[in-house]
Amino acid sequence: MIIHTLGGKQTDSYAATRHYLDQKRIDGKIVLHPSFEEIYDQIAAFAGDYLLVPAAFRSQSGSSWGDLHYKYLTHLDLVDSFITKLDTMVVAKRSAPRAIAYSHAATASLLKSLLPSDVELRLAPSKVAAYQAFLHDGRYVLTSQKLLGSSLQDIQILKKLPAKMLWSLYRII
The missing domain is CATH 3.40.190.10 (Periplasmic binding protein-like II)
Known part of the structure; x- marks a missing residue:
């Protein structure tokens, strides 16, 4: 198979x-x-x-x-x-010059409902790709908690979402 x-x-x-x-x-x-x-x-x-x-x-x-x-x-x-x-999903935030958020299309409505209205939402093909883009230039992301690992120095978890x-x-x- x-x-x-x-x-x-x-x-x-x-x-x-x-x-x-x-x-x-x-x-x-x-x-x-x-x-x-x-x-x-x-x-x-x-x-x-x-x-x-x-x-x-x-x-x-x-x-x-x-x-x-x-x-x-x-x-x-x-x-x-x-x-x-x-895997537990999280909404995470970090310091970034522009208010950009990354999400998979399936979770975009959820993320949008949890963020200020002036945030630019960008879609990624997976939560993994959303996290990678977030690390590049994002302020917010909805991703899997396990992807954050222990490197939370600059990242704040705003919400945990089990599903x-x-x-x-x-x-x-």
């Missing part, structure tokens, strides 16, 4: 795929991609493989899991679903 999902190994998608394979006792291969959009754009090339995607997925162009479920109905067969606990996720496993036709 070959499962395509969002990478790298720090993502919730990788952890969920690993969880699924372990729970089902399947010796599968995980193929990590820099974005779900890349997988969907090349879906026909992966016929016979599988795709694992979170139900809360939203593309950077605004397409939801439901939009993509129906758009790719002839290429994807929903075969399983399960729930996992996500669960519903995952969808598709066979690619």
Whole structure:
């Protein structure tokens, strides 16, 4: 079994795929991609493989899991679903000259609701990518707490957000 999902190994998608394979006792291969959009754009090339995607997925162009479920109905067969606990998400802040916030598209509305209205919100393909961009020029980020590690010298955690996720496993036709 070959499962395509969002990478790298720090993502919730990788952890969920690993969880699924372990729970089902399947010796599968995980193929990590820099974005779900890349997988969907090349879906026909992966016929016979599988795709694992979170139900809360939203593309950077605004397409939801439901939009993509129906758009790719002839290429994807929903075969399983399960729930996992996500790594605790955090809203973090650091000193930066411009009021820029980074988020994955799926969590953008949540982050926007927690910040001052004058903050410029920028989207990233994953919470990992959002954190990396935040370190470059961001003031705020919504990301996974584990990414912060112990390097909190300049970073303040404003809010912790524990969450669960519903995952969808598709066979690619």
